[in-house]
Amino acid sequence: MTTNYVMVEALTLIRDHLGPEKAGSFASGIDGSDEIRVFWIDRDHHRQAVQMMVKHPDKHWSICDCASFVVMQTFGIDHAFAYDADFAQAGFTPVG
Numbered sequence: 001m002t003t004n005y006v007m008v009e010a011l012t013l014i015r016d017h018l019g020p021e022k023a024g025s026f027a028s029g030i031d032g033s034d035e036i037r038v039f040w041i042d043r044d045h046h047r048q049a050v051q052m053m054v055k056h057p058d059k060h061w062s063i064c065d066c067a068s069f070v071v072m073q074t075f076g077i078d079h080a081f082a083y084d085a086d087f088a089q090a091g092f093t094p095v096g
Contacts, residue, residue, distance in 0.1 A: 001036070001037045001038075001039055001071070001075065001077065002030075002036060002037075002038055002039070003038065003039050003040070003041055003064075003067055003068055003071055004038055004039070004040045004041055005041055005063070005064040005067045005068070006064060006068060007027070007030065007038060008064075009064055010026070011023045011026065011027055014026050039071050041067050041071070045067060045070050045071065045074075046063075046067065048070045049063055049066035049067040049069070049070050050063065050066070052066040052069060052070065053066045059086070059089055059090075060086075061086050061089075061090070062086075065086045065087070065090075068080065068087075069087075069090045069092070072092060077092075078092055078093055079092065079093045079094075079095050080092045080093070080094055080095065081094075081095055081096045082094040082095070082096055083096050
């Protein structure tokens with residue numbers, strides 16, 4: 001599972017480094033995948049993510065990370081494909 005916020009970040013990176021055609025192919029591949037679910041952040045989850053970010057001023061968590069944390073908590077997900085320490089700081093197990 002991933003979120004539309006993560007997709008925005010990934011598509012921007014792919015476009016910047018590989019071009020818009022590759023970004024479009026990536027988006028199409030995710031959209032057509034039976035193995036990857038994209039959870040669309042709604043107003044309530046966004047507000048929860050903002051509250052989480054505000055509650056932790058000592059952390060440098062992005063709104064995208066906080067939205068992921070909220071979704072992971074909602075679905076009982078404890079492992080994240082992540083390379084930075086943010087997910088471990090939030091109590092999740094990074095895999096990657």
